[in-house]
Amino acid sequence: MDIDAIIDNVYVLPEKSRERLKANISEITYPRGHLLFKVNKISSRIYFIKTGIVRAYAETPDNEITFWFGKEGDTVISMKSYVYDQKGYENIELLEPCELYQTDAEDLRKLFNEDIHIANWGRKFAEQELVKVEERLIFRQCRTAMERYKELISTDPALLQRVQLGHIASYLGMTQVSLSRIRSELK
């Protein structure tokens, strides 16, 4: 997905504003396995995914919790770094080799203060992500593990092809063994 489409997907910017935003964006490629963000580090990088898929995960003493997948067109940031300039709570790992557009929160903040369209673009981005996470929090609680898996199959079957089941399991809020059990029940 090209950068114009990614930008406009959040909020359609006037030509001039989009050009200003794009002036700060460059392209970069990383291999599978690369970590874009590391837990407990501050990073003001911002990426947009041209091709590929990534996951954000938090670490626990004996586990990893994948709480977000990013695909073509998605924006990748370390949320707490981006919002508060504080240490992030997540690692973000490439699950495939990725072509990325990149920019920096520093530059973006400057644009937020100079260009009202870009400020509203940033607002819309956060608002849309907010609705998604809130819906997931609610959904997680009112559905059984089986229902959550079925829902994923029907809304995003392609994800199962691209991402290993261990990551899917924690994304759905269950263990890999539980997910495997559920899958065998459905056969």
Added chain:
Amino acid sequence: MDIDAIIDNVYVLPEKSRERLKANISEITYPRGHLLFKVNKISSRIYFIKTGIVRAYAETPDNEITFWFGKEGDTVISMKSYVYDQKGYENIELLEPCELYQTDAEDLRKLFNEDIHIANWGRKFAEQELVKVEERLIFRQCRTAMERYKELISTDPALLQRVQLGHIASYLGMTQVSLSRIRSELK
């Protein structure tokens, strides 16, 4: 909490912008039990809590899931109405009689397009809420029911005094019976 403090708590606005924002805000009082928002309705209202406490909850066939509490200084909106002008997924109910400041998303959207400071204020609001929800989603998954309850006691003991345990239980992602069991184990 007065309206200036509430506004500045999100993002400190220049005097002029704050006055523009305030020009659209009025005060209103509702009794305990009043519903500010109803599930499956579009409402462009926006409230700020001067005094009192509210809860947002989703309905399931045989249950209610409280996923947010709002207190003095918090902003109360129906997220999907606010962001997409679509039917909301939540009810929001006053748990105490509340003094509220109110305005309308229509007015606010106009200000977002006219005043860059207010646009950035709206951006900051969404970003901060986003970090909170994302942290809750992760926390929910990496802690046991007992740990989640202990955490609440230590971070917000006052909440237990103001809100009935049934609501706390679903906020923590467990049944009321589970919460009661956990509480008795701690005695």
Added chain:
DNA sequence: CTTATTTTTTATCATTTGTAAAATTTTTAC
């Protein structure tokens, strides 16, 4: 103050989910 209503606790049992370990399958690297 007394009664009615709501909330919370307690108890029992069923179910779901997790843990651990082994077996199997798939993927990766040489």
Added chain:
DNA sequence: GTAAAAATTTTACAAATGATAAAAAATAAG
């Protein structure tokens, strides 16, 4: 192509949580 590593499934068992019903406690209403 083969060996090694990683991922997934399977099994058995344990632990946590949920469902239901009833008792107790707290709150609200008259």
